[in-house]
Amino acid sequence: MSTAVARRSTLPGFGLTMGLTLTWLSVIILIPLAALFLKTFELSLDQFWSIVTSRRTLNALKISFGLSFAAACVNLVMGTIIVWALVRYRFPGRRLFDAIVDIPFALPTAVAGVALTQLFAQKGWLGAPLAELGIKVAFTPIGIFIAMIFIGIPFVVRTVQPVLIDLDPEIEEAAASLGANRWHTVFRVILPSLIPALLTGFALAFARAIGEYGSVIFIAGNLPNVSEIAPLLIVIRLSEFRYADATAIAVVMLVASFLIIFLINRLQRWAQARIPVH
């Protein structure tokens, strides 16, 4: 009798929701991923190894992960500055700017790619002056980098914004009354309180950039070993009917992405434990 009472939860529907959750996650995520892994088993270990360590694959992975990381870093810094301005100051057009941040979310990525390519092409509005300085953006890795910054920025802004809004202004007043100048207040009090949100925003922008395809392929030029991203290489292998090759690269991307996200998650947990939500 007593165990029956103890087991009864005040929140009904555990069985139903848990069942739906597991089924849904299996159908949508786990089964497709498992199929991906199964497909790679058509390859022998040697074949697998030679595909993923081929020069073209390694370069594509390096470009994808390296530029994504760099773009996420830029987004982290610029996103934080944008959030600060949007949250802390009242200026004409603030709501408009706030809405503009969401455009990369909503815009079809191919449209973004075409627009960026036009802008940064040798005769484009930004491309022409840059070309005079000797900087070529479109059809180079710099173009990829810019496309990745474009699609990643809203992730940082939208994760950090609510946390900064909720940050108690008394914290800053306390810092001021203790003699801290603005510099100390920002770097010792405000930013450390935002760390968990900043990490989340960084992880999302990073993950988004790794998976980005549509906007990048228009501006990248797609030269093997120079400006060819891993997702494009996968598509190329698929169009050549080399399905196992494609899945092998996909598996490497998947595992690498998973490890990175896992690492960022751990960092976040560690930061969260120190700054618990009360």
Added chain:
Amino acid sequence: MAIEVTNIVKKFGSFAALDNVDLKVADGELLALLGPSGSGKTTLLRIIAGLDWPDSGEVAIDGENALSRGASERQVGFVFQHYALFRHMTVFENVAFGLRVQPRAIRKDEATIRARVKNLLDLVQLDWLANRYPSQLSGGQRQRIALARALAIEPRILLLDEPFGALDAKVRKELRQWLRSLHNEIHVTSIFVTHDQEEALEVANRVVVMDKGKIEQIGSPGEVYDNPATAFVHGFIGESIVLPVDVAGDAVRLDGRPLNIPALGAASGAAKLFVRRHDMAVGPAGTGALEGAIRHVRSFGPIQRAEVALSGSEGKTVIEIDAPRDRELQAGEIVSLQPRRYRIFATQG
């Protein structure tokens, strides 16, 4: 350090939060700003701290104009109602913060900082919590850490905004006594804001009663309780019986019937009679200024509290009185009531 506030005006839109406030605080005082919410007490405290700026007026700390300096330059300790501790720092680092952000020229070395933080944690009796994070502390502990943090910068004055407001009754009582004894120990000029009269009367040397942006009375706890200067103070501090009366010359009338008590110099016209519950003497019918029927009696501790329906008001005016338990009162009994001490204030407007 002495504080002198002169002619402070502060408006939020058309609402006057502070309306020409003057206040002098002597060195080493422990002063309470007491008033209901919206009385301007917190605004005044924040202006002294440099967290808000007045529209006009002056603030001087130790004779020096404070308004030309920001909060970070005033060396004023401030304790917030909701602690405002830095969540990402340990208790130790919270207390050390003020020392670590000092300009390099006067910043102490690490060993000195550590020793000072240790001393402060000892002072608030929480040295054993040095390595915890604020979220792991109880409310009372957090507020004591907030106080230690404010004291770390050796503040010239200490300001506390409803410091015990977020704590439960028992902890609040303990902390009150503790704050008093701490003040006796360190003697820093302190002002604390509260809406709790008991807290103000129990802790402060002097009490400033505020209402609607103005100071109603300044005095020792005894003075504001025994000799309230205005009707507001009488009603706000301590429990009072309030009766609407008419004053004509030296005669006082309630509902048209004369009460045989002198008007104590109150101006003729409509007025209010204030009597403390325990200042109403109960006697046999026909011997006092007022008469009424006891409706209900509750006894607790040394007193009995009776609800009395006054005669001549058709039972509409019911007052509560506190009587000693030397004679048990009975419901239904007709008694007379004689105010021993009372004040009459002319009704304004």
